[in-house]
Amino acid sequence: MDLDHVALGLHDANAVAARLVGDLGADLLHGGLNLGFRVVQLRVGRRPHGEDPGDGMTIELIEPWVADRFDFLARFLARHGDGPHHMTFKVDDIQAQLARMADAGLQPTSTNLSNPWWREAFFHPAQTHGTVVQIAQTDMDPDEAFAEHEHDPDAEFGPRRWWDEPPPRAERWAVLRRVVMGVTDVAAAAAFYEGLLDGNRTDEGDGWIETRWKGGGQVRFEPCRAGARPGVDRLECEWDGAEEERVIGGTRFRLLSR
Numbered sequence: 001m002d003l004d005h006v007a008l009g010l011h012d013a014n015a016v017a018a019r020l021v022g023d024l025g026a027d028l029l030h031g032g033l034n035l036g037f038r039v040v041q042l043r044v045g046r047r048p049h050g051e052d053p054g055d056g057m058t059i060e061l062i063e064p065w066v067a068d069r070f071d072f073l074a075r076f077l078a079r080h081g082d083g084p085h086h087m088t089f090k091v092d093d094i095q096a097q098l099a100r101m102a103d104a105g106l107q108p109t110s111t112n113l114s115n116p117w118w119r120e121a122f123f124h125p126a127q128t129h130g131t132v133v134q135i136a137q138t139d140m141d142p143d144e145a146f147a148e149h150e151h152d153p154d155a156e157f158g159p160r161r162w163w164d165e166p167p168p169r170a171e172r173w174a175v176l177r178r179v180v181m182g183v184t185d186v187a188a189a190a191a192f193y194e195g196l197l198d199g200n201r202t203d204e205g206d207g208w209i210e211t212r213w214k215g216g217g218q219v220r221f222e223p224c225r226a227g228a229r230p231g232v233d234r235l236e237c238e239w240d241g242a243e244e245e246r247v248i249g250g251t252r253f254r255l256l257s258r
Helices: 013-024 072-080 094-103 142-149 186-195
Strands: 002-009 027-034 036-046 055-065 083-090 110-112 119-123 132-137 175-183 200-205 208-212 218-223 231-239 244-248 251-257
Touching: 002 072, 013 027, 013 036, 013 055, 013 244, 027 055, 027 142, 036 072, 055 072, 055 175, 072 083, 083 231, 094 119, 094 132, 175 186, 186 200, 186 208, 186 218
Parallel strands: 002 055, 083 132, 175 218, 231 251
Antiparallel strands: 002 083, 027 036, 036 055, 036 175, 110 119, 119 132, 175 231, 200 208, 208 218, 244 251
8 A cells, every 4th residue: 555645626726736846846747637626746856767666745636627517626625725635545455445444444435446447435534534535546557648648639538638837847846755634633543544554653753653655655643733623734845945834725835944
């Protein structure tokens, strides 16, 4: 199992992609069109190559698309506005993982196992300590699929280039090191992500625990800030600049000096 990406729900993914590329030096990877949303993924750091996991983490930007046919994302944005939407964990055997979750008393809110290229299930934030968790299985190489279909005019959905050309990449680029989740019970949250989602504890301190996955994805669990809901609190990046905090796409980015 691997933490593949963190997804942000947005009204305007193009605007956020432009900031991630132009301000933080992110590398735009690929994207496409889906029922209810369209997506583009960016690597905040160095992208993987072959067996090399790269450096940093991937952010997925999703915005409503044909929402009249499936409005889950439009409803999310109406309730919460722009901001973190879910984290996606890829597995080798989704049926086995769903059985494992069921044995722990967890049932997905939605499941689609009919697409041989992308089988998925979603778990409600109340079950996963504040953030929607997507479990997915795929044998598709997204880079190869995108390269083959990005200009296909006949397919309604699938890998497709739909976004505006981003600005030049910033010379001073950031590396996304961790997702920070604010939770009501740090020990219980870490136990869930390590026990059921195969994370490995790498560090802990006064009131916080950090967990990592093989591809470099990392989550830190800490107590919720006063007045904040449980869930993704911020994304922490290293970069060659003074420490600061920015809000991009309704999401707090804490930039830490290398």
